[in-house]
Amino acid sequence: MKKLLTLLLPLISFAAASAQPQDNIKYTTPNFIKIWNDALGNHRAIIEVSQPSQAIELDFLWRRHDKDPQNRRFILINAQDGSQIKNILRKEVNNERCNIVFGPVNTATEYYLYYLPYPIHTGWGGFGADYLKSEDAPDGEWVAKIGKDLPKAKVQTIQARTEFDSFYPMEVTALASETADYKSKNSDKMLLFPEDRSFQIRMRDAIPQKWLSTKQGSAFAGRAERNEYYAYQIGVWAAGGALDNLKVEWSDLKSGNNTILKKDITCFNTEGYNPRGEYFTKNISVKEGIIQPLWFGVDIAESATAGTYRGTVTISAEGVAPKSVDVAIEISDKVTADRGDSELWRHSRLRWLNSRAGIGNEPTKGYTNVEVDGNKLSVKGRQVVLGDDGLPHSIKAKDNEILAGGIEFIIQTDKGNTVLRTGKPEYTLQDNGRVEWTTIGANDEMKLNCRAALEFDGWVNYIYTITPLKNIKVKDIRLNISMRGEVARYMMGMGLEGGNVPSAHSSKWFGAKQSDKPIISTTSDAPVKLDGLQDSFWVGNSDAGLSVELRGASYTGPLLNLYRPAPPVSWNNGGKGGFVIKKEGGKVLASVYSGERELKPNETIVFDFAFIITPVKSIDYKSQFNDRYYHNGSNPTPAEEDIAAGVKVINVHHANELNPYINYPFLTTAQIKNFTDYWHSKDVKVKLYYTIRELTNNVPEIWALRSLGNEILGSGRGGGYPWLREHLVDDYLPQWYQYLGPVNSADASIVNSPGESRWYNYYIEGLGWLVKNLGINGIYLDDVTYGRDMLKRMRRVMDANGDCAIDLHSNTGFSRGAVIQYTEFFPYVDKLWFGESFYYNRMSPENWLVEVSGIPFGLMGDMLHRGGNRWRGMVYGMTVRHPWMTDGILCDPRPVWKVWDNFGIADSKMVGYWRADAPVRTSNDKILATTYINPNGEILVAVGSWAEKPTDFTLKIDWKALGINPATARIVQPEIVDFQSSAEYKATDKIRIEPTKGYLIYIR
Structure with a gap:
């Protein structure tokens, strides 16, 4: 049968060679109720079959930009009964055209042709799967029965699952023949295409079909409001050869006697301010055949007079004569309250790329002048x-x-x-x-x-x-x-x-290669x-x-x-x-x-x-013991019993309904504001996951950022989640992936370019906006790549807008030596969470002190990996966060928190074993003790064992230093759930302790 199919294919292809495929097809998206299963892919053609037949031919121009369409599976479904057509014969399938024969068809009805299906990954981390490979070859006997004059199916519409998935109109490509024809009619080396912000220029190596009707030299017309930061684009197509040293100039915009000065206009692609506040210009060269979008920003004052403001943008290149675009912006009398920032489609936040907020030499809160x-x-x-x-x-x-x-x-x-x-x-x-x-x-x-x-x-x-x-x-x-x-x-x-x-x-x-092995601490000297x-x-x-x-x-x-x-x-x-x-x-x-x-x-x-010079600050013990964290990645809402246990800070991670998209919390601001307001009414603070390293594909400004080359978005091999392959296509590096359900687009981030970029400026402005407008109380940092200058800016912006804190997380499994990686951050950080990939039961006391506790640097921290070690943790004043779980292991800190409250630990003096004046030690140097002394003179001793086997020890107590009469003192071990049983000791008693375990003991 395969041999017969091979013999028949050339005949069938030849017979259809002169056929004219269907074109000018409508593009739509379904309403919410009719969104289809995401396992079928994000795109389909709805086709109409007018009569039953052994075989039906479908021939249409789908004008695709993604790679290798001929290798993707077709799934053809009867819209009426859900049955699937098994036989699909591919005659011509490429980026421009889809010409197939399918059958047998027993029902005249609508059919759905899904053409980019992929395996669903409902988890998180990375998306390593590929599209489903091409369907099996059709049955040879069916192929043999195909006649020459087949009934034709007609495409009613091409649909994307959501507006976010849609290719229309800026990724619907012009055909090669149309492109050549347009170039022949417009033979200039450089062609210009003005575009409103609503139609972001997306493709770099193909022009959209939409531009075929655009006359060269056409003007740009837009509408704006007073106090708006207005953005628009001009696409530069190197149609007739490379364009070297692109030069972009613009004039004032005038309306009668009123003027928007050229200094209040910028082209983000050619100039800006770096994260140190220094002005720079960029040289742009465009390879032949490539499209370079230029994004412009117009700063419209609230005092501007309504009217139509006119001016020009002039673009030239080496050896290419200048070409001008007439620009007319009609400004209404309406005033936009926040520059347009609350409506992301306006792209007014692009001005954040050039923000200089927080730059200066003024000391941040808590510090003084030199x-x-x-x-x-x-x-x-x-x-x-x-x-x-x-x-x-x-x-x-x-x-x-x-x-x-x-x-x-x-x-x-x-x-x-x-x-x-x-x-x-x-x-x-x-x-x-x-x-x-x-x-x-x-x-x-x-x-x-x-x-x-x-x-x-x-x-x-x-x-x-x-x-x-x-x-x-x-x-x-x-x-x-x-x-x-x-x-x-x-x-x-x-x-x-x-x-x-x-x-x-x-x-x-060390060289550039890192080992993937986790760091395992030992108890050796x-x-x-x-x-x-x-x-x-x-x-x-x-x-x-x-x-x-x-x-x-x-x-x-x-x-x-x-x-x-x-x-x-x-x-x-x-x-x-x-x-x-x-x-x-x-x-x-x-x-x-x-x-x-x-x-x-x-x-x-x-x-x-x-x-x-360390420590960089004095330890805030009261905050460590009072500001207890609720940190639940998937569900940021604590229960009433959690609040009763003393939760005072909620960290809203990413990848949940409240903050679904990594490092871009601006798509769910109403939900975050409501959440923050509610918990503030309960005297609980709210902090957000918001960092820089990767950036979600859902960011509305992604095409403007892409136009900046690799200044902000990193370069790479491509691949990853289908949305990235279908839209970015190439020159990106996939990073974090999170499935967000069958309706929402997944969070499929890409890596930021290493080093400084203007996204740092955007990030700083965004942070200030979040604090000011949503009332958040700071941020949770999860392994970031910027340096201390950014931390200074962040603190200034946060402190100017609210009461804020920063806690910093790191993973020693790949960030070798988190403490020395981030020491320069410590003056601006309030708390550490250095715990991922830390093997607490195998770490020496010195390793605990230096790498985890934060104490030598003026900070304190929490434990993480596998619940930490609750006994050793108390030697350093640490518990886990509630209810964080790793590897299915949950360590509930609330029983220990109860001891803290009963004792009054937040107002106590902490004296660790590492200090020469520690008033309580033990008889064994592998059994270490930290003393907490409350204002009433009551003592709580945290004992932890680093011995390798069950060991007896006695407490060595400096009674004079504690101000306690040993004759009347009681040494009591209270019962604590999942921690210890109750006991009472004499000062001379030997106490048995198990390896890696410990006690909390009162001296009263």
Whole structure:
């Protein structure tokens, strides 16, 4: 039969070759009730069959832009009885035309031809499936009976499941013959197509059928309102060859004596402001055959006079004569209340791309100006004293000196360490929250320029520029930091997870490849080596420390799973650079070296590094124990018993009905506002998941963002969820996927471009808008890629609009060393949730303290993975969030919360085992205790075991420090559900404890 089918196909195809396919078809979407099963795909043709027949021919132009339509399955359904036609013979199936024969057909009725079906994935994470492959070949006997003059089916309409899925009109392509004909009639190298914002230009390598009737040189006419930020487009088609160095100019818009100045108009594709508030221009070149949409924004003042404002946009390219488009915008007398931002179809929020909100040097809430007293610089709780070389010779956190000597930047040649004569540091800026200084040195071999700055949050940055005056062979350029041994107790980074400072350790820069293996902590004295990317390290204790970042790479934000840049070039020096730390004589020396190199005259080399003095703030114990989180990804609504248990903050995750679309909470603002208002009435705060890393495909501005090339939306292999394949087609990287049911479009995000982009500005404006208009109390950050400058902007914008908090989550499974990735965030963060992929039962106490608790940095946190370890968690003042569940494991914190409330822990003093003045310890160094002392003098002791087997211990109590008479004291272990049974002890009693377990014990 297959042989017969092969023989007949050429005959059938030839017979139909001269047939004219049906064209000019109506495009519709069904009403809500008639939306079909999404497993059938998002597109169908409704066809009419006028008579029963052994075979029916269908021939129409579907004008598709997606890839490989010939490889997708056809499903043909009888609309009357739901039966499926099995025999489908493909005669010609390509992007332009669908010519098939099907049958037998026993009923004259409507039929539905579904042509992009795919397997439904009802879960989340990633969409790895492909479309269903082509249907089976038709029955050979049926093919043999097909005659020549077949009845013709007629397409009534092409339907998309939803308006969001529709190709019409901007993705309904012109045929190749039509495109060629249009080009022949309009032979200019550059053709222009003005478009209203309602018809976003989507395709880059094909023109829509809609444009075939557009006369070149036609004007643009639009309608706007006073106080609106008005957006429109002009499509530039490189029809006759590449367009190099596209130049776009525009005039004022005039209506009688009234004018909208050209400075109040912008083309987002050619100019803007970066996230640091710096103006920039972009050079645009368009390859032959490609369409470049240009998006324009017109800032219409509320005071504008109604009327029609006229002007021109002139576009040219190298070797191409300028062409002008007449622009007329009719402004009504109506005033738009919020610039148009509440109506997303207006695209007025595009102006957010150029926002400079939150930029400045003013200290954020809780911090003060930098104080300058000679070479002594002070910020809240910390102090830096500069030497004559401009480097710190003393760094203090409160009264704790960190350094054991001055920090050194050393250039070593064959002659020894280079000595450059420098004057004292010269201050070049003193602006409230930022102080800048320079030092300049020179000898007969080189010049050295150092620019440095200290900001109000304790961040210190040095940028050294070395300019050789002759060929110089350098043995090493390195940074030496000598720290006092009693301060340099713990460390993390440069290949080590959080733990005790080792006696000696060295490492090299890691390559770009990360292991997918989770980090598993151990109880050994030596920290565990990490195999992920690292560009920072921290050394210190709970009272003082120093975080060091080696900068200079093209990307300097947190090193996440999606962004894997090379190490900083100057420091790495082609793999010659590295890191050494060692203990010697009561000191700890950390050294970053770059190795041998040859410097050539006038070829500058730059070394960039930064410090953060820790802790960055004082711990807010009251907030830690009072502001209890309800964090339920699928259902953000707590029950009454949860509120009664003390829930005070609701984190609204994404991927639920309230906040369905990742990193774009602007599509459900009415629901979020109602939710927030309700819970505020219950004295409960509401925070939203809102970050940057990936962006939902449902964002209304997606086509405007796409027009910016890869400035905002990242490049990649394509694929993923069908909507992305059908509309974006190529040059994107799929990321998060979440099924949202059979009616709503799935949330199918794509990766943002790494590094800074104007989406940062949009994000900042969006954050302010959410706080101001919806009343949210802050945001939940889940592994983000921007740096500390963004955190400063975020805090300023949030604090200007409401009472807000930020909590930060990270996954150590791919964000190796979350603490050092995000240390620069900590001044602006209120709480940590570093718990995903943390194996709490295998983590050393030092690892708990450094990587999870936040305590050395002035923060506190919650546990996550598999419910954490409730006993060890209390040693660090942590529980899980309610009712978060991982791997089907739920650890309910409410019984412990009840103990907190009965004891009054929010008003207590917390003294951990890591402090020298801890008043309660145990007789076993594997059994650790943290003491909570309430204002009434009552004591609560949290005991946790890191012993490998059941162990006996006794409490070692400093009765004098506690102010308790041991003769009358009671040591009581209360019963706590799922935590411990009740017991009472004498001070000398041995207490048995199981591995990984612990107790909460009152001393009264």
